Amino acid sequence: MSCFTACLRGKPSISELDQHISEIRDSKLFTYKELKIATDDFSPANKIGEGGFGSVFKGKLRNGTVVAIKVLSAGSSQGVREFLTEITVISGVQHENLVKLYGCCAEGDHRILVYGYLQNLSLAQTLLGRGTSGIQFNWKIRTKICSGIARGLAFLHEEVIPHIVHRDIKASNILLDRDLNPKISDFGLAKIFPASMTHVSTRVAGTMGYLAPEYAVRGRLTRKADIYSFGILLLEIVSGRSNTNKRLPYEEQYLLLRMWKCYEEGDLIQLVDTSMGGEFDVDEACKFLKVGLLCTQEMPKDRPPMTEVVKMLTGEIDLGDNQKISRPGLISELISLRGRKQNISSAESSSSQNTTMSYATPTFTSIDDRSAYR
Structure with a gap:
């Protein structure tokens, strides 16, 4: 049994963690003192994100490199598992559309990950967090972001050996650099797929709203689960809204359902983000929305692989007006949830909504946790 497997079966001991980390050749080990100095003693003024498993701080290393430092909660066994998974999966893997992991700290009870700092934070905080960033997401920038995310996923799915399934593609896990190039982040829930493996059966992890039905x-x-999540994200980027918004009229609350209805009515264009003031390529915008619907089709086999998605988005593959798109996959619990929500109070409805984590901070949703569906 490998040390990594043993670590994941229970709360790993410090010696097991040290052994596993020592076996990873492509990850620099930082001392706790180094990172404490880099963040000015983890000053609240340097905090740029917070989630269920810890906080993220902006820091500067001794060589002047600005980094994002994620400090995992010492008492969280799940956080430790994600720590191990992250350094195992992403150490040594580099691509222009993946966040760079510089290294980690595993000194005593401290579990810390050190990433490249990205100035414009996440899509959840900027594009979908209207009025807080000052960034003008014009159509050219949106197409660059969509294509970049697709390239990053295609790299993980088909070029890296063994292949990697991310499991938590969503707006808060897409970070933007100075030039608004997208970087896929947070590999704490990722799964490694040998080339001979078609699927794995596993406990469900990810974020409601992005989960593929067959997986959830x-x-x-x-x-195909990542491809479904990407499809939802693509629809969010083009429409400029989150996949679920309880503040909207009931029939508009779920983006995928609304998008499918507009597609059937031949009126996709009405869901393109109005903040662009109509300054976008109509045909291209409709094409992007159709690609999003292709990626979220009910039958996983009908969803195109990410290499094809990249070619569709960049125009190497022509969708054409006759491209057949079948109905989207919808989680049955979500559908029944919509009916029940009409009879509960607005306070209860508000408390049941998902919380968006910021800056590379993971969320974990298990199918065993039925409260996530209520």
Whole structure:
């Protein structure tokens, strides 16, 4: 049994963690003192994100490199598992559309990850967090972001050996650099797929609203689950809104359902983000929305692989007006949830909504946790 497997079966001991980390050749080990100095003793003024498993701080290393430092909660066994998964999966893997992991600290009870700092934070905080960033997301920038995310996923799915399934593609895990190039972040829930493996059965992890139905209901994980999540994200980027918004009229609360209805009515264009003031390529915008619907089709086999998605977005593959798109996959619990929500108070409805984590901070949703569906 490998040290990594042993670590994931329970709360790992410090010696097990040290052994595993020592086996990873492509990750620099930082001392706790180094990172404490880099963040001015983890000053609240340097905090740029917070989530269920810890906080993220902006810091500067001794060589002047500005970094994002994620400090995991010492008492969280799940946080430790994600720490191990992250350094195992992403150490040594580099791509222009993946966040760079500089290294980690595993000194005593401290579990800290050190990433490249990205000036414009996440899509959840900027594009979907209207009025807080000052960034003008014009159509050219949106197409660059969509294509970049697709390239990053295609790299993980088809070029890295063994292949990697991210499992938590969402707006808060897409970070933007100075030039608004997208970087996929947070590999704490990722799964490694040998080339001979078609799927794995696993406990469900990810974020409601982005989960593929076959994965959420049966725990059957394939690369198609990431493709579904990407499809939802693509629709969010083009429309400029989150996949679920309880403040909207009831019939508009779920983006995918609304998008499908507009597609059937031949009126996709009405869901393109109005903040662009109509300054976008109509045909290209509709094409991007159709690609999003292709990626979220009910049958996983109908969803295109990410290499094809990249070519569709960049125009190397022509969708054409006759491209057949089947109905989207919808989690049955979500559908029944919509009916029940009409009879509960607004306070209860508000408390049931998902919380968006910021800057590379993971969320974890298990199919066993039925409260996530209520």
